[in-house]
Amino acid sequence: MSFFRRFSRSPEAVIGASILGVLVVMALFAPLLFPRDPLSIAGPALLRPFQDWSLPLGTDRLGRDVLAGLFHGARTSLAVGLASAATAIIIGTIVGTLAGFAGGLTDEALMRITDAFQTVPGFLLALAFVSVIGPSLFVVVLAIALGTWTGPARIARAEVLSIRERDYVASARVIGMHPLEIAFREVLPNALPPVLALSSVIVAAAILTEAALSFLGLGDPNRVTWGGMIAEGRTVLRSAPFLSIIPGIALVLTVLGVYLAGEGAVETTAVRRGRS
Amino acid sequence: MSDFTISRRGVLAGSALLLASTALPGILRAQEAKKGGRLIVAADSEPRNLNPAIVASNGVFFVASKVVEPLAEASFEGKDGLDPRLATSWEGSSDGLTVTFKLRENVTWHDGKPFTSADVAFSALQIWKPLQNLGRVVFKDLEAVDTPDEHTAVFRFAKPTPFQLIRNALPALTSVVPKHIFEKGEIADNPANTALIGTGPFKFAEHKPGEYYRLERNDKYWGEGEPHLDEIVYRVLPDRAAAAGALEAEEIHLAAFSAVPLADLERISKVPGIEVISKGYEALTYQLVVEINHRRKELADVKVRQAIAHAIDKDFVVKTIFLGYAKAATGPVPQNDPQFYTKDVPTYAFDVAKANALLDEAGYKRGSDGTRFALKLLPAPYFNETKQFGDYLRQALAEIGINAELVNNDAAGHQKAVYTDHTFDLAVAPPVFRGDPAISTTILVQSGIPDGVPFSNQGGYANADLDALIAKASETLDPEARIALYRDFQKKVAEDLPLINVAEWGFITVARNTVKNVSNNPRWAVSNWADTVLET
Structure with a gap:
C-alpha cells in the first residue's frame, strides 16, 4: 500500500491535512485576493459580520477588514510556525548529533546547555528575548526556536548514540572518513526521522507562542497576526465579541490541523516501518 | 376572646405602622448627607513614589490628593x-x-x-x-x-x-x-514618600502591593462635617476590561480615568444603577500630539510637516478612535481652556490631494513602488487610544506615500527611545495641558532642554522666534499682555508645526449611582473627595 492510501485511511489525518491545505491556500492567495495592506482602513468601524458582502466578516475598531486580516494572518502564522520549527530542528539536530557522536566532554557540555535551556519555560524565554531585542518577525522566529530546539536535540542525541555503534559507521571509520563527515553524512540522515516526527508538535506550539506574543503586544506591529487581532478585539469583547472569536477559531483550527496531520503522518510511517 | 379578633383593618393598620417605622429614619436621614461607608474605586497603577509634592502626575494624585x-x-x-x-x-x-x-x-x-x-x-x-x-x-x-x-x-x-x-x-x-x-535625612528615601502624611480628609492606612490601597477617615479634618466617607479603598485592577465587570458586579463603586474602555461605555451606560460621567476632567485635558524629530532632513521641511497635518483626518480620529469622547485640536492650547485659547490659528483640513501636492513641491516624489520615504513611528504605550492612533497614522501616511514602520515599546523603553536616545522620526504622545501654557506646554516647543526630560521638546526643534516669545511671556506680568503673547504662541506653533496637535480629550468616570457629589470640580478625580457621599 502506498503512503498516501494508508494516510487517507485515517480520518483524523485527512481532516488535519484538509485544514492545512485550506490554510496554505489562504496564505498563498492572500495577496491576490486582498491586494491592499490588510491593516488599511476599508470601511466603517465595528461593522458586524454578514452585514455587508464586500466586508463579509465585518471590520474592527478602526474599520479594517477582518477577512483580509484572517487571510494575511494565516501567512504570518504559517511562516512563523514553519520557520521556527525548521530553525529549532536544525539547531537541535546539529547539537544532538555533535553531542551524541563526539561523546565525552563535548557531550557533557552540550547536554548541560540543553538542560539549562530546558529548565526555563520556552514562552518566558521568548518573552524576555523579544522584549529585550524588540519585536520583528525575524526576532520572534528566533525567540520561539530558542525555546523549542532542546526537544529535537535530545532525541537526535539518543538516536545517534545507538546509530554510532552500527557496523556501517565502524566501516566508515575504517576507510578513514573524517569524523564530522561521518556524523553529518552517515549518522544524521538516519537519526532524522524520529526528530521530524516531533515537528508537528513544534509547529503547533510555535503558532500558539507567536499568537501569545502578539496578544501581549510583542508581535511585529506592522503585520497582521491572529494573536494581535484577538488582543485588539479584547477591549470590545463585550460589545463586539466576533473580533476575538473569529481569529480565535482560526487559531484553534490551525493548531488542530497541524497536529492531526502530523500525527497521521507519524502513524502511517510507523506502520510502514513496522511492516518492512 | 373578642380582644384578639384579627380584623382586616387591624392588620392593615398594623403593617402600615411597621412600614412607616422603617421608612421614617430614611426620610430623616435624607435631610443631611449620610455619614460613613467604604468607597471602593478601581486603580490601574501603583506608582513607586506616591509623594505628590515630588511627582506631580495624575497617577499619583489619584490616591495621594485625598491625603x-x-x-x-x-x-x-x-x-x-x-x-x-x-x-x-x-x-x-x-x-x-x-x-x-x-x-x-x-x-x-x-x-x-x-x-x-x-x-x-x-x-x-x-x-x-x-x-x-x-x-x-x-x-x-x-x-x-x-x-x-x-x-x-x-x-x-x-x-x-x-x-x-x-x-x-x-x-x-x-x-x-x-x-x-x-527634614530628617534624604528626602528621596523618606518612608513618608509612600506612607503619606498630610492634612487631607483621609489618612493613609495601608498599601498591599498588587491588591489595594486603603485610606481612612481623618476625624480631625478642618472641613466642617467632612469627610463623609469612612474609608476609601483603591482596588488595583490593571486590566481595563476588569473594571467594567467589577462595576457591574458591584465589587467597586467607581472607575475614573476611563478605566472602563470607551468602546464599552455605550453598553454599560444602559446597565441600571451605573452612570457614565464625562464632567470633572476640565483642568486635566490630555492632548493627542504627533511629536516630530526635526533631525530627519525630510521632517525639517515645514512643507512635509504640513502635508502630514493635512493627511490626518481629525474627524475620523475623534469619531472612531475616541468614539466621540474627544475634540479635534486646533493648536497647543485646548479649546476648553477659559483663559488662553484662541481659534484664530492656521488650520489643516483633511485633504490628501493637497498633502500629496505639498510633498511633491518639497521635492519628495513617489518612487517606483509608490513611496516617497520611510519613517519610524513610535506610538506611546500609555493609552489604548495612543496605540490605535499609531495604527491609524501609519495608514494615513501610506495614503500620501510615506511608509511608516511602527515600533512598539513598553513605557520605559518608549521614554528612553524618544526622550533620551531620540531614535524616532515620529512619535505619538499624550501631553497634559494644566491650566497655563507655561506649566507643561511651552516645554514641548522650547529649545535647549537637556536630553532625557520626558514630555518636552526632544525632537531637536529650534526656532529663535518662538524661544523669544516663550521667554518674554514667562516674565510678562500683566495678565492681558501675557494672554496675548500666548495667543501669538498658538498661532506660530500652528504655522510652523514643531509638533502636530490632533485631538484633545478628558477622561470618563463610570460610577454607581449611589456615589454622590461626583465630578463637582474640574480636577475631581484628583481632588480630595471630602464631600463625596456613598448612599446605602
Whole structure:
C-alpha cells in the first residue's frame, strides 16, 4: 500500500491535512485576493459580520477588514510556525548529533546547555528575548526556536548514540572518513526521522507562542497576526465579541490541523516501518 | 376572646405602622448627607513614589490628593477658577517679585502636629523647586519664602514671575508635606514618600502591593462635617476590561480615568444603577500630539510637516478612535481652556490631494513602488487610544506615500527611545495641558532642554522666534499682555508645526449611582473627595 492510501485511511489525518491545505491556500492567495495592506482602513468601524458582502466578516475598531486580516494572518502564522520549527530542528539536530557522536566532554557540555535551556519555560524565554531585542518577525522566529530546539536535540542525541555503534559507521571509520563527515553524512540522515516526527508538535506550539506574543503586544506591529487581532478585539469583547472569536477559531483550527496531520503522518510511517 | 379578633383593618393598620417605622429614619436621614461607608474605586497603577509634592502626575494624585492637600484646588465657580484649601487667600505684588499666602488656621497633620507656614516654606524650597517635575519650571526663580507669622507665607522671586502663572499652578504644583517628617535625612528615601502624611480628609492606612490601597477617615479634618466617607479603598485592577465587570458586579463603586474602555461605555451606560460621567476632567485635558524629530532632513521641511497635518483626518480620529469622547485640536492650547485659547490659528483640513501636492513641491516624489520615504513611528504605550492612533497614522501616511514602520515599546523603553536616545522620526504622545501654557506646554516647543526630560521638546526643534516669545511671556506680568503673547504662541506653533496637535480629550468616570457629589470640580478625580457621599 502506498503512503498516501494508508494516510487517507485515517480520518483524523485527512481532516488535519484538509485544514492545512485550506490554510496554505489562504496564505498563498492572500495577496491576490486582498491586494491592499490588510491593516488599511476599508470601511466603517465595528461593522458586524454578514452585514455587508464586500466586508463579509465585518471590520474592527478602526474599520479594517477582518477577512483580509484572517487571510494575511494565516501567512504570518504559517511562516512563523514553519520557520521556527525548521530553525529549532536544525539547531537541535546539529547539537544532538555533535553531542551524541563526539561523546565525552563535548557531550557533557552540550547536554548541560540543553538542560539549562530546558529548565526555563520556552514562552518566558521568548518573552524576555523579544522584549529585550524588540519585536520583528525575524526576532520572534528566533525567540520561539530558542525555546523549542532542546526537544529535537535530545532525541537526535539518543538516536545517534545507538546509530554510532552500527557496523556501517565502524566501516566508515575504517576507510578513514573524517569524523564530522561521518556524523553529518552517515549518522544524521538516519537519526532524522524520529526528530521530524516531533515537528508537528513544534509547529503547533510555535503558532500558539507567536499568537501569545502578539496578544501581549510583542508581535511585529506592522503585520497582521491572529494573536494581535484577538488582543485588539479584547477591549470590545463585550460589545463586539466576533473580533476575538473569529481569529480565535482560526487559531484553534490551525493548531488542530497541524497536529492531526502530523500525527497521521507519524502513524502511517510507523506502520510502514513496522511492516518492512 | 373578642380582644384578639384579627380584623382586616387591624392588620392593615398594623403593617402600615411597621412600614412607616422603617421608612421614617430614611426620610430623616435624607435631610443631611449620610455619614460613613467604604468607597471602593478601581486603580490601574501603583506608582513607586506616591509623594505628590515630588511627582506631580495624575497617577499619583489619584490616591495621594485625598491625603496631601495643595494650597488651592480648581473649582467651577470660585474666583479665578480656584477654591481655597490650605491657603485661604493669595495676592501677588505689582512688581511680580512676591506672592503672599494667608494660610488656614487650626489645621493639624495626621500625626497631630500643627500645620504652619514653616511647612509651606520647606515644601516650596526643598521639594517643589528642586525636586518636582513641574515645579522645577514654574518655581525656578523662587528665592526665599518668608514666614512673618505661623499663618503667612511670602514667596520671593529673583525675577518677576507672573502671578497668573502661580495662581494657575496652585492646584497641581503646591501639595504641602510636613517639614518635621521630611527634614530628617534624604528626602528621596523618606518612608513618608509612600506612607503619606498630610492634612487631607483621609489618612493613609495601608498599601498591599498588587491588591489595594486603603485610606481612612481623618476625624480631625478642618472641613466642617467632612469627610463623609469612612474609608476609601483603591482596588488595583490593571486590566481595563476588569473594571467594567467589577462595576457591574458591584465589587467597586467607581472607575475614573476611563478605566472602563470607551468602546464599552455605550453598553454599560444602559446597565441600571451605573452612570457614565464625562464632567470633572476640565483642568486635566490630555492632548493627542504627533511629536516630530526635526533631525530627519525630510521632517525639517515645514512643507512635509504640513502635508502630514493635512493627511490626518481629525474627524475620523475623534469619531472612531475616541468614539466621540474627544475634540479635534486646533493648536497647543485646548479649546476648553477659559483663559488662553484662541481659534484664530492656521488650520489643516483633511485633504490628501493637497498633502500629496505639498510633498511633491518639497521635492519628495513617489518612487517606483509608490513611496516617497520611510519613517519610524513610535506610538506611546500609555493609552489604548495612543496605540490605535499609531495604527491609524501609519495608514494615513501610506495614503500620501510615506511608509511608516511602527515600533512598539513598553513605557520605559518608549521614554528612553524618544526622550533620551531620540531614535524616532515620529512619535505619538499624550501631553497634559494644566491650566497655563507655561506649566507643561511651552516645554514641548522650547529649545535647549537637556536630553532625557520626558514630555518636552526632544525632537531637536529650534526656532529663535518662538524661544523669544516663550521667554518674554514667562516674565510678562500683566495678565492681558501675557494672554496675548500666548495667543501669538498658538498661532506660530500652528504655522510652523514643531509638533502636530490632533485631538484633545478628558477622561470618563463610570460610577454607581449611589456615589454622590461626583465630578463637582474640574480636577475631581484628583481632588480630595471630602464631600463625596456613598448612599446605602
